[in-house]
Amino acid sequence: MSTRRIAAIARRIAQQFRRDRRSLALLIVAPIAVLALLGFVIRDQKPIETRLGIVSLGGPVDASIQAALSAAAAQAGVPVVDVGTGLAAGRAAVQDGRADVVIVLPASLAGGSATIQLITLGESPADDGARLQVVAGLVEGAGSQGPRLTIEHQTIYGSPTADVLDTFAPALIGFFGFFFVFVLTGISFLRERTGGTLERLLATPVRRSEIVVGYSVGFGFFATVQVALILLFALGSLSVPAIGPLGGFEVGLGIANAGSPLLAFVVIFLTAIGAVNLAIFLSTFARTELQILEFIPVVIVPQALLGGVFWSVNSLPDPLQAVARVLPMTHAIDGLRAVLLRGAGLSDPTLQLDIAYLAGVAILFVVLAGATIRREIA
Amino acid sequence: MDTIQPAGQATEPAGQATEPAGPAIQPAGPAIETHDLHKAFGAINAVDGIDLSFPAGRIYGLLGPNGSGKTTLIRLMAGLAVATSGTVTVLGTRMPSRPLLARIGYMTQSDGLYSELSVWENLSFFAAMSGQCDATALAEILDVVELGDRRGTPILELSGGMRRRLSLACALVHRPAVVFLDEPTVGVDPVLRYQLWDHFRRLATAGTTLVVSSHVMDEGDRCDELVLIRSGRVLATGNGAEIRQQAGTRDLESAFLKLSGVPTWGDAQ
Numbered sequence: 308m309s310t311r312r313i314a315a316i317a318r319r320i321a322q323q324f325r326r327d328r329r330s331l332a333l334l335i336v337a338p339i340a341v342l343a344l345l346g347f348v349i350r351d352q353k354p355i356e357t358r359l360g361i362v363s364l365g366g367p368v369d370a371s372i373q374a375a376l377s378a379a380a381a382q383a384g385v386p387v388v389d390v391g392t393g394l395a396a397g398r399a400a401v402q403d404g405r406a407d408v409v410i411v412l413p414a415s416l417a418g419g420s421a422t423i424q425l426i427t428l429g430e431s432p433a434d435d436g437a438r439l440q441v442v443a444g445l446v447e448g449a450g451s452q453g454p455r456l457t458i459e460h461q462t463i464y465g466s467p468t469a470d471v472l473d474t475f476a477p478a479l480i481g482f483f484g485f486f487f488v489f490v491l492t493g494i495s496f497l498r499e500r501t502g503g504t505l506e507r508l509l510a511t512p513v514r515r516s517e518i519v520v521g522y523s524v525g526f527g528f529f530a531t532v533q534v535a536l537i538l539l540f541a542l543g544s545l546s547v548p549a550i551g552p553l554g555g556f557e558v559g560l561g562i563a564n565a566g567s568p569l570l571a572f573v574v575i576f577l578t579a580i581g582a583v584n585l586a587i588f589l590s591t592f593a594r595t596e597l598q599i600l601e602f603i604p605v606v607i608v609p610q611a612l613l614g615g616v617f618w619s620v621n622s623l624p625d626p627l628q629a630v631a632r633v634l635p636m637t638h639a640i641d642g643l644r645a646v647l648l649r650g651a652g653l654s655d656p657t658l659q660l661d662i663a664y665l666a667g668v669a670i671l672f673v674v675l676a677g678a679t680i681r682r683e684i685a
Numbered sequence: 686m687d688t689i690q691p692a693g694q695a696t697e698p699a700g701q702a703t704e705p706a707g708p709a710i711q712p713a714g715p716a717i718e719t720h721d722l723h724k725a726f727g728a729i730n731a732v733d734g735i736d737l738s739f740p741a742g743r744i745y746g747l748l749g750p751n752g753s754g755k756t757t758l759i760r761l762m763a764g765l766a767v768a769t770s771g772t773v774t775v776l777g778t779r780m781p782s783r784p785l786l787a788r789i790g791y792m793t794q795s796d797g798l799y800s801e802l803s804v805w806e807n808l809s810f811f812a813a814m815s816g817q818c819d820a821t822a823l824a825e826i827l828d829v830v831e832l833g834d835r836r837g838t839p840i841l842e843l844s845g846g847m848r849r850r851l852s853l854a855c856a857l858v859h860r861p862a863v864v865f866l867d868e869p870t871v872g873v874d875p876v877l878r879y880q881l882w883d884h885f886r887r888l889a890t891a892g893t894t895l896v897v898s899s900h901v902m903d904e905g906d907r908c909d910e911l912v913l914i915r916s917g918r919v920l921a922t923g924n925g926a927e928i929r930q931q932a933g934t935r936d937l938e939s940a941f942l943k944l945s946g947v948p949t950w951g952d953a954q
Contacts (some may be wrong), residue, residue, distance in 0.1 A: 468875035504799030510763055511814035512783055627842070 329598060337604040344612055344627075351624035354375035357438045359445075360406035360445030362397035364414040372412060372421075372456075373651045375449035383445060401426050402463050410440045429462025430648050431474050431619055464565060464649050476541045476562045477571075477617040477643035483537060484575040484637055485582045486607055488530045492522065492586035493599040500590060505680070515680045523583050530579035531572075538568055538575075542647075570658075574642040577665035579625055581635050584672035591679040610636035615644075638664045700736065714777060716741035716764055716863055716894035721798035723948045724757050724917075731757040733917035739896070739910075741862075744889050746908030747898040748941065754917035755898040758836070759865045763791045775863055779920060781895075787816050790861035794868050796848045798840045804851055805836040808858060815859035826854045828882055831877070845872040853881065856889075864888070866897045870904065882907045902937040913941055 324331045359380055361374055380387050390400035390409055397409040411424035425442055427435040431586065439460060446456055460467040499505040544561030586599075589606070592600045613620070613627055614636030623631055631637045641659030645651035651658045717739040724732040728948055731754045732879040739745050747755045760766040762773050764781035770865050773780040776788060798807050808823050817823070827833045830850035840848060849872055856864060866885075870878045882904075889909070897908065904924040905911050913928065921944050925937055932940035 502800075503793045503795035505795050505797060506765065506795075507791070507811065508814060509798035510786060510789070510793075511811065512786040512816065513814050514783070603785060 326593075327598075330601065333601050333604065334447050337601075340672050341604060341608055344609065347627060348612060348618060348623060350616065352622050353624065355434055355437050355622060356407065357385050357441050358405070358407045359387045359442065360397055360400050360409040361387060362390060362392065362394060362409055362679075362681065363412045366395065372449055376410065376445060379445040379448045383441070383447065385441060398426055398463060401428055410439050410442065410446070422459050424461055426461050426463065429465040430644060431465070432470075432620075433474070434619055435462070472560065473562050474644065474648065475616075476560065477647045478614075478640045480534065480537050480541060480571075481575060481636060481639035481643045482576060482611060482614075482616055483535050484530060484578045484609070485639065487533065488579045489527075489582040489586045489606065490599065490603070492526050492583045493590050493593070493602065494596050495526075496522070496587045496590040497593055497596060497599055500593070509680075515677045518676045518680055519584065519587065522587060522676075523580050523673070526583045527576065527580055530583075531576060534572065534575045534579070538571060542568060544593070562647075565648060566646035566652070570651075570653070571643055571646045574639060574646065574662060577640040577662065577669050578635060581665060581669040581672050584669065584676040587676035588672060588679055610634050613637065615640040617626055635665060635668045638668075691815045714774075715739050716776060717745075717896065718764065718772075718774045719758075720772045720774075722758075722761060722773060723769045724754075724761055724766060725769045730917050732761060732768075734916070735914075735919055737912065737919070737922075739894060741894045742892045743909040744885055744888055744895045744897060744907070745898060746905050747914060748900070748902060748905050748911055748937070749898075749914035750900055755900075755914055756867055757917075758914070758948075759791075759867050759896065759898055763865045765787055765791070774922060785858045787859065788862045790856040790859065790864040792856035792864075792866045792869055794871075796840075796850060796852045798848060800840045803837050803839050804832055804843070807840060807851060808854055810853040812853050812858045815861075817859035822860065822937050823858060827860050830854045832879075846877060850877070850881075862893060864893060864895045867894065867897055868900070870899065870901070873921045902941055911937075913944060915945050 361373055361376060372655035388400070388406050390397050390406050394411060397406075397411055400406040401409050407427065408427040411426060413421050413423065423446060425439060427438060429435060443458055445460060465473055499508070503510055539559070541560050541562050544557060547556050547558055549555040585606070589602055590599065593602070610628075611617075611679055613623065613631040614634050616629070616636075620628055620637055620641075621629045638661040642665070645655060645658045645661065649655075653659065715738045717737070719735050722732055722735045723730065733754075735758060747758060747953045748754050749758065757766065759770055762775065764773070764775070765784075767781060773784060775782075778785045799810070802810070803825070804827070808827065809820075812818070812823055824833070827836065830853055832847060832851055832854065835847065836842070837866060840851070843851065844847065849869065853866070853869055870881060872882065885897070885907075891896055897904075899905070905928075908924070910922065910924055911928055912922050920941075921931060923931065928937060928944075929935065929940050932943045934940040934943055
């Protein structure tokens, strides 16, 4: 071991870092920035609001319990909203977003105990779980003097037994639709810029728009295949029977999906086109493939933290909510959840907004990407 | 004419019979013309007032050391860079002009090939970009650069010289009227180098205008006219013999050094 050679190698690495200030900055700034963002999101997360609706089916428990519940809710600071009368009205209130939880009081007392239905939206098991905990506390308090109360959970969408995966899957599908295409296009176009092929390409009568659209079609195709397979795996469920010594097993996650897979696909495709062109645009600002990877903490991580993969956008602190609503990932995930969990169709206004936003972002990035492809590079 | 024809014609390039199709009707004026051309990058004047006029159907050599402005001049002439001031006219059209690029061939200094793709896939891609759809034209040019039997080989498996040859084929596949070749013979062995120059000569005879840059001075004698460049300025023009005479030296290298004002060992001779 020669200490001189070891020192020379270490010194050379330091020199390289000095020339590549961006990598150095990222090494230090990125983890701190991401941690700060994470801290902001978690510490300042808003408590989930629970707007309670109470629907009575007109049974004997009704009068006493309804009064007790309202009193308990008022004491706990849970707002009670008027949702009308009857089960249908209660469900409609949850579906329209006027109430987060509706308590349905039964028509009859069976054997000295009553079953109370709690209706939630079922779009986010995490949010529903937190709300149910609040409401269950109220019910327990209110029911301490009367008959024994049993709670039954029902959801508008999905099923009450839905697990985290059911809401996670649409988010992850949207995330992957963006992430891989972004990285692959970025590296591919960087190589085009640095390898001399772009120069050669621009020495032909090709139009910039032809390059951008060609890239979008080429990478869009592979994004399509990727997403189609992910959707198939996530939504499908195929039982493979036992063959010989091999036991039978299930292929696919079999996630409940309410809406049209084709519409889900449209959402992801628009997301991917945006990602392709954002990557072409940003490849101008990278000199090496490493620097493309360094865009991940800048472009991908904030979208993963704020876009609704882990926490719903509504629970973010206000300033971050404003940021989140600008990010394409937020709209991709929102759109995918709308389609897959709620079964939203093209007439759904939130889905319309998401699709329009993603299309707008895709167009914006196409224009930006085109602007960076110039015959005059030097 | 001072073009050296090496003795020994044993290694005739393949595809001799397929004379390149003559370029379309040439305009009456010169094929390439620059007027008081300047290109600055910040404080550096890469091209610093160059006036040139190249009649069609000849081979022009841009000679100069690394960093003398050859590549910038070629990029300006090929319409890939915008002049700070001055003009470039190619085939009667002010550059940069996108439609005219269909009639220009440009071989970059780097190979500019897609390394995962095969020889044929690279060639047909650039042919399609230049509007050349005729498969026989592709096969012909591959034979000229002697890669006809390498069609399916990925670029990763080609030697440096083979890549250079394919790069040249990609620049010529659409039979351009004006061809810019930036250091085309770097890394090419002497036999193939001779064959390539032979092909350049045949293209010129058929009416193509070629501009070849090189820092290898002994290639200068293969050109019809030389432009010696240093620090973005023209030091001298003329054919090899004229430049040697002008400098009073025996070879182009000494002539270049002398015209640059560098005292040389060759002066004593």
